Amino acid sequence: MLSCHTSTVEKKQGIRSDKLNPLPSWNNNDVKSAIINFVENATEEGNSNFIPESDRIACFDNDGTLWAEQPMYFQLIYAIDFIKKEAHKHPEWSKQEPFKSILQNDLEQALKGGNRALMEIIMASHAGISTAEFDKSVKNWLESRKHPKYNKPYNQLIYQPMIELLDYLRSHQFKCFIVSGGGVDFIRNFSEETYNIPKHQVIGSSLKVVYEIDSLGMPVLIKKAEINHIDDGLGKPVGVHQYIGKKPVFSAGNSDGDYELLAYTKSSKNENGFAIIIHHTDAEREFAYDRESHIGKLKRAMDDAPEKGWYLVDMAKDWNIIFEFNF
Amino acid sequence: MLSCHTSTVEKKQGIRSDKLNPLPSWNNNDVKSAIINFVENATEEGNSNFIPESDRIACFDNDGTLWAEQPMYFQLIYAIDFIKKEAHKHPEWSKQEPFKSILQNDLEQALKGGNRALMEIIMASHAGISTAEFDKSVKNWLESRKHPKYNKPYNQLIYQPMIELLDYLRSHQFKCFIVSGGGVDFIRNFSEETYNIPKHQVIGSSLKVVYEIDSLGMPVLIKKAEINHIDDGLGKPVGVHQYIGKKPVFSAGNSDGDYELLAYTKSSKNENGFAIIIHHTDAEREFAYDRESHIGKLKRAMDDAPEKGWYLVDMAKDWNIIFEFNF
Numbered sequence: 320m321l322s323c324h325t326s327t328v329e330k331k332q333g334i335r336s337d338k339l340n341p342l343p344s345w346n347n348n349d350v351k352s353a354i355i356n357f358v359e360n361a362t363e364e365g366n367s368n369f370i371p372e373s374d375r376i377a378c379f380d381n382d383g384t385l386w387a388e389q390p391m392y393f394q395l396i397y398a399i400d401f402i403k404k405e406a407h408k409h410p411e412w413s414k415q416e417p418f419k420s421i422l423q424n425d426l427e428q429a430l431k432g433g434n435r436a437l438m439e440i441i442m443a444s445h446a447g448i449s450t451a452e453f454d455k456s457v458k459n460w461l462e463s464r465k466h467p468k469y470n471k472p473y474n475q476l477i478y479q480p481m482i483e484l485l486d487y488l489r490s491h492q493f494k495c496f497i498v499s500g501g502g503v504d505f506i507r508n509f510s511e512e513t514y515n516i517p518k519h520q521v522i523g524s525s526l527k528v529v530y531e532i533d534s535l536g537m538p539v540l541i542k543k544a545e546i547n548h549i550d551d552g553l554g555k556p557v558g559v560h561q562y563i564g565k566k567p568v569f570s571a572g573n574s575d576g577d578y579e580l581l582a583y584t585k586s587s588k589n590e591n592g593f594a595i596i597i598h599h600t601d602a603e604r605e606f607a608y609d610r611e612s613h614i615g616k617l618k619r620a621m622d623d624a625p626e627k628g629w630y631l632v633d634m635a636k637d638w639n640i641i642f643e644f645n646f
Numbered sequence: 647m648l649s650c651h652t653s654t655v656e657k658k659q660g661i662r663s664d665k666l667n668p669l670p671s672w673n674n675n676d677v678k679s680a681i682i683n684f685v686e687n688a689t690e691e692g693n694s695n696f697i698p699e700s701d702r703i704a705c706f707d708n709d710g711t712l713w714a715e716q717p718m719y720f721q722l723i724y725a726i727d728f729i730k731k732e733a734h735k736h737p738e739w740s741k742q743e744p745f746k747s748i749l750q751n752d753l754e755q756a757l758k759g760g761n762r763a764l765m766e767i768i769m770a771s772h773a774g775i776s777t778a779e780f781d782k783s784v785k786n787w788l789e790s791r792k793h794p795k796y797n798k799p800y801n802q803l804i805y806q807p808m809i810e811l812l813d814y815l816r817s818h819q820f821k822c823f824i825v826s827g828g829g830v831d832f833i834r835n836f837s838e839e840t841y842n843i844p845k846h847q848v849i850g851s852s853l854k855v856v857y858e859i860d861s862l863g864m865p866v867l868i869k870k871a872e873i874n875h876i877d878d879g880l881g882k883p884v885g886v887h888q889y890i891g892k893k894p895v896f897s898a899g900n901s902d903g904d905y906e907l908l909a910y911t912k913s914s915k916n917e918n919g920f921a922i923i924i925h926h927t928d929a930e931r932e933f934a935y936d937r938e939s940h941i942g943k944l945k946r947a948m949d950d951a952p953e954k955g956w957y958l959v960d961m962a963k964d965w966n967i968i969f970e971f972n973f
Contacts, residue, residue, distance in 0.1 A: 373838060373844060376846075450887060494844075494846070496846075503888070503891070504891070507891045511700060517700060517821075518890065518891035518892055519703075519821070519823075519846075519847070519889060519890040519891060519892070520846070521891065525888055528884050528887055528888065529880070529884065530880045530881075530883045530884055530906055530910070536913070536914070537913055538883060538906070538909050538910045538913055540883060540884065540887050547888065553856070553857045554857075556857045556865060556867060557855050557856065557857055557867065560777060560855055560867050561830070561852055561855065561874065562846060562889060563845065563846040564830070564831070564834045564845035564846060564848065565845055565846070579857055579865070582865050583857070583865045586863070586864050586865055587863070
């Protein structure tokens with residue numbers, strides 16, 4: 320682990336990368352070599368593993384792959400904050416789970432309702448408002464709230480080695496997409512400035528929206544409390560097909576929710592394509608969790624990785640820094 | 647109208663365009679001046695109508711806007727051909743409308759069932775097969791079938807002035823998307839080579855797909871007979887939001903099905919943004935239709951165009967050629 324020796328002002332995204340040393344935050348272990356080898360073959364005309372530019376599609380999960388996801392999904396923190404802020408407009412919440420427990424700061428109780436409770440919490444933070452109002456609310460939240468462990472805005476909790484990987488792939492004409500179980504409208508509020516990934520290259524879970532004309536005669540899109548797409552597990556290759564229309568040649572995930580995305584990219588050792596799994600092994604610099612975790616559970620994908628030819632990234636061993644701010 | 651004086655081999659897409667004369671197939675009328683004026687202002691830093699690069703989103707309808715749609719939507723012709731070809735696997739179709747009438751070559755009768763019949767025809771040509779099989783079938787069809795009026799493959803029935811417009815916008819860092827009522831999987835089979843629009847920049851109607859593992863253990867996506875999204879009318883701004891996440895600054899359509907897309911782009915004369923409507927006025931070189939047409943009906947959008955500030959493109963007067971092959 321390197322000590323902090325440069326000012327944060329100088330540390331713009333990817334500034335440590337250059338052509339001679341494309342992934343400086345990655346230690347010179349097997350995974351780094353394999354990534355570079357894959358990209359060099361894919362971009363060398365005449366190579367048997369050459370991939371034409373228009374097929375260089377790379378897909379990245381977001382929570383736990385590009386940014387942190389502990390102590391809980393950041394979007395869930397946003398939703399809880401939203402519910403507390405808006406509770407005065409919803410007197411019924413004080414008697415109705417999961418809202419009642421949230422307002423009593425008893426998250427464990429609130430989440431006892433499982434996926435349904437989680438979905439109700441997330442939906443309450445979306446539904447019935449215009450897409451523009453939602454964007455404003457998320458932007459305000461990102462600017463004002465900080466992560467409990469690091470005391471940094473949530474959009475600084477991004478993995479520097481992955482930022483370098485995005486840059487490296489893009490410099491070889493790969494088109495990088497986010498394919499996240501999180502809400503697409505949530506992620507699009509920071510994807511451009513944080514990852515240099517334009518909004519239309521973000522795929523995620525979504526609610527239905529409807530087109531309406533507001534009181535000033537202007538078109539608005541209103542978010543409804545009805546699911547449009549759940550971009551998790553089996554839903555990830557479905558989202559990739561509906562939004563991109565091509566099979567990825569590169570993908571990165573960190574949990575069993577990414578299993579089908581990884582398999583769609585590389586379903587066996589012998590198949591072309593490249594897939595990595597970020598394994599959270601660094602309790603000191605970040606968080607250590609896998610098989611038993613409630614968030615980002617990694618079991619089946621880790622067990623099948625050798626047979627599938629997916630690379631496990633050991634955060635503690637393979638990354639010499641994790642966040643830009645802890646050089 | 648110019649006569650045919652260059653070989654078709656030389657006439658690659660956009661080859662007639664250059665920086666000094668960006669839209670050569672457009673006559674020097676008001677619409678051409680307005681387009682050039684809009685683009686020059688949008689790309690001039692300091693101009694009050696300057697648009698940052700990342701916001702330069704342009705949306706194009708497909709049927710009747712980028713390629714022809716008469717005597718009927720080309721995808722409907724594909725679906726009818728598919729039903730005839732596959733009828734031997736579906737003995738039940740000989741007794742079941744709308745298939746029965748299609749097999750008896752009575753399209754008028756088949757379509758008497760309205761939208762439901764149309765949807766059943768389109769779905770029959772999609773559902774239950776893998777996305778890869780569907781792609782193969784569409785590619786074969788495009789290579790083998792020709793338009794009844796022009797005796798050309800359907801993907802040559804594209805409007806040369808619109809190809810130039812796409813090129814012109816792209817050369818000014820606009821990102822061009824297709825936003826079509828047609829099937830997204832259908833259009834993606836020719837969008838890259840025909841329009842230079844990558845698959846992930848095509849938005850259209852879609853069926854649900856599900857992820858499955860085939861008998862060889864490989865992941866496949868199977869198309870289901872269940873609607874995912876209808877990208878027409880009110881559905882167009884919804885599709886734009888779900889796929890792009892930004893409001894367009896430029897859009898082009900040709901029918902009332904594009905009304906909401908145009909309004910979402912420019913909802914009043916005073917608003918920034920630019921919208922055009924292709925008005926099919928040229929019975930000799932193409933087809934002439936608007937208010938009363940069953941396909942590409944243009945009534946409400948034409949009536950409201952002056953108040954909204956949308957430009958009508960008069961194909962007969964504003965375009966000196968329509969298709970590349972009739973220079």
